[in-house]
Amino acid sequence: MKSVVLIKRVPDTASVFTINDAQSGVDTSRLKFVMSPYDEHAVQEAVNLKATAGGEVVVVTLGPPEDKEKLLTALAMGADRAVLITGDGIDSLGHRGIAEALAAVVREEAPEVVFAGKQAVDDDGSQIPERVAELLGWSHASVVTRFSLEGTTATVDREIEGGLLTLEVPLPAVFSTEKGINKPDYPKLPNIMKAKKKPLEEKSFADLGLTAADLAAKVTVTQMSLPRQERLNKLLEGDSATQVAALVQVLKEDEKVL
Amino acid sequence: MSVLVLLEQRGVLKPSALEAATAAAAIAQASGLELNAVYIGQSLADQASELAGFGIKSVYAYEHSDLGHYSNDAYVPIVRDLVEELGATVIIGSASALGKELCASVAARLGVELVQDAIACRWENGLHATKPVYAGKVVSEVAVNDSPAMVSLRPNVTAVARNGEDAPEILQREMPSVSLRTVLKEAAEAATGTVDLTEAKIVVSAGRGVGGPEHLPVVEALATAMGAAFGASRAVVDAGWIHHSHQVGQTGKVVSPDVYVACGISGAIQHQAGMRTSRVIVAINKDPQANIFKICDYGIVGDLFEICPLLTEAVKLAKG
Structure with missing residues (x-):
């Protein structure tokens, strides 16, 4: 059972952001980067699948050379090989182009299963796994909290608002992972050392038969800003009973929400 | 040239369908484009009346017992084909x-952003959108320079607004034959x-301050009394x-209720990310220095x- 895992390197979720002077993006110079948390679940699920079904785990990302560092993390978690799509024009892609480049690698690798986090916690695009599946003509299921495999059919649970769907999905297929599907095992030192000896291949758009111009984003950022919302910051006074009475009063009379 | 919701x-x-219709109506009005809608489900029946007042010309209704539940295999080709048919x-x-x-899935099939x-x-x-990242x-404010230009709208942030009583025409459509791979x-x-x-x-949420799982019912009882969803x-x-x-929070749900308690x-930064767009924020905490008081x-x-x-x-008393 061969699987491919799609990951992304993103700013740590504890990051505090500042906007650049041109108001066109965030200042990333002082941020700490991690593997997107949902992608950790994707890597772990592929490693778990290999433990029971055998095969190979190939981890893939697209981005600048710095992204190798997170591929190494995935290799230390148990992936066997890594592919980095990088080179000129890498920054100019939108979700459409990123999905096309990733799908090209998946097509070459021809796995039975693809795992990817349900969304990357930087741009919160929430569309790459579905796009890759559709580009390949494969089945897919999103926001998976349970994955099991019998033969060439996966049974998965998928959360929706106020409910849970259980789906049977024939392979090959793409699954996007949600927290709760597993507990990622963070790599131990010996595995981190071993990861450095595992194969890590770089590919350019040309290697994949693509051009940056064809993949370029057709959504442009016109402005980025920090959300500003005026808050009342009103601390209620008095003893507990008085504070509670005052709160119920404002919620009912002023805010009209009770 | 038209808008499809x-x-x-x-x-x-x-409710998110009517919110999307509200947003689409504003786009149609500002652009002068015709507005149509697509419904895929078991039966639209008497709910069609809810679709009056948005300026929708036609609702393309794909009604079938097999379409009651969402399915990639069934829904995606219907929408893609209708987009191409209507231009x-x-x-x-x-x-x-x-x-x-x-x-x-539809964006991928159409090859658009x-x-x-x-x-x-x-x-x-052209189409512009406000997208939290x-x-x-x-x-982030973005301009969509692709055609069709596609946006999905977060539920619960758009107030449904109707203008008049004009009802759309309902056009019944046959369910196309597709092989359902996923069951x-x-x-x-x-x-x-x-x-x-x-x-x-x-939404009423509990934090580390509850001390242990055995104490969660203290907060959950408040959620129940307020008719609220229970968060953590x-x-x-x-x-x-x-x-x-x-x-x-950032690795959980992002919520925008009228009141968040x-x-x-x-009030860690990653928690704030999940609730900062709430209309009214109430904080209960024994530490007066807690960050949550800065955003409440x-x-x-x-x-x-x-x-x-x-x-x-x-x-309970106030609600009678």
């Missing part, structure tokens, strides 16, 4: 769990009486006190074990 249903039309140049969908899946989970969109010589810590084995509804976090008008901070989820589906939550509208510095039961009773 994707009407989401789960048995009945979802739709703007597509507005819902960024609900299933709406996001549909929009991402998609702004997923926008909180607003508008027409200004980094879980809302940063807000829905079971659709379990959450226990009755529970309110979903992302669609809730009120990451600390509570990571400690294993409650299922992750309750988590509010944070009980024993310090009303704060009570006090012990939640004393405040929550008092508040529960007071709310």
